Amino acid sequence: MTPSQISQFLRDCIVNDASDSGINADAFYGLYVSWCSLNRRVPVPDQAFRTALRLAGLRPEKTGKGWTFPSLRMTGPAATDYILNSSAQTPADPT
Template sequence: MTPQQIIQFLQDCSIRAAAGNARLDADASYLLYVSWCGLNRKVPVPHQAFRTALRMAGLRPAKKTPHH
């Protein structure tokens, strides 16, 4: 079961890319979530629990691309 807090975060902050496949990587997604928690006075779940919740919601963050 996906925690209600994660569901609310996804509803508030998720957008569907109109064109292309633009996605945030796992670290950027978590940082956005932590910022959202701060703004909403919520305690963030640990990083691994966040990733698990995303998988349970059927979402997979983009893989990190190496910087050149």
Template sequence: MTPPQISQFLEDCIIKDDTNDSGLNADTLYGLYVSWCSLNRKVPLPDHAFRTALRIAGLQTEKNGKGKKGIFQGLRMTGPAAVDYILNSSD
């Protein structure tokens, strides 16, 4: 059973979009989750527990077209946490 906090995060921040060829990598998804937790005054799970919760929720990483592992295909960010994550990320 998916932890309620993760279910709410996925509902608030993730859209399934099969036209999105790039998807989201695991690090980006965790960063988005941390932003969501901050905005919602929740304590984030550690990265390893977060990834386990995603697997329980039925999300699995795949190789993208370039052979990179760790991509959640067909997902994109949405909502205030996505804006917060993008504005506060540094490349």
């Protein structure tokens, strides 16, 4: 993943929002995979993606919910695609 690719992904998909609790690291990668799919790119493995984020200056923090990138929020078509596909894979509550 080149610096220009990570920059484009971040411009297209991420908003800095101090009022937001942040994006879980796994969801961040899922958003990236959705972005790749919509832009006809082959996603890099998760570890390479996390390295690219670190090189771009983004560092996750350990929270009670795992690793989170604080004050970041998803936006754009890839966010919609990721959210719709994530909820479609969640099994329905049997109650």
